[in-house]
Amino acid sequence: MVKSLLYIFSFLVLGEFLKEVLHIPIAGNIVGMFLIFFALKFKLIKLSAVKPASDKLLKYLVLFFIPYGVGLLAYYQLIQAFWAYIAIAVVVSAVITLYLTAIILQKFGKNG
Template sequence: MIRTLALILTFQLAGEITSRGLGLPLPGPVVGLIALVLACILRPALAEAIRPTTTGLLSHLSLFFVPAGVGIVAHWDLLRDQGLGLAVALMGSTLLAIAAGAWAFTAVARLTGSEEREALRDQGRE
């Protein structure tokens, strides 16, 4: 288990170094996770070796939310005063993100001609 955790943290550290060193717009842990996924694809034995530990981590995932809960309790006064504005900002940004995703999907579908092929297939022409 310690070896597996050390391996996961090593990938995270390598991702952090890569992200900062190359000035990438991705956070280091994301770069490290991508590298870990690629390593697991290239070496399936690695995926099998880390599976028990990662499954254990995922089963206790709720513990990772404890610091967020402590933060909410610690800043309760601020949340009470600014809570409505925060809620509106969260809902608005969520709706905008969904709309941007839908727009991007539609734009890519148009650029690749996916809609035309789908319509032709539905009509039996393709």
């Protein structure tokens, strides 16, 4: 478990490092996500070497972002002034996204 966590953090550090050095306009942790995918795909590392830590992190992913949700409290007044517009925009946009994605895959997908 600790060893697999070391792998995860190695890719995180590498992602942050490359972002800084190459001035990539994406967050370092997202660069790290790319790198670990390609490292697995090209068999540079084994799935079993990283899976214990990654499964645990994803199992508790929602716990890690609750504090950000709570932080919304500090912006209560800003949100309150525009909540109706926000609600309309978010719902309409979500329905468009759901439909477009589904209809394209339903027309051209192979797996039913």
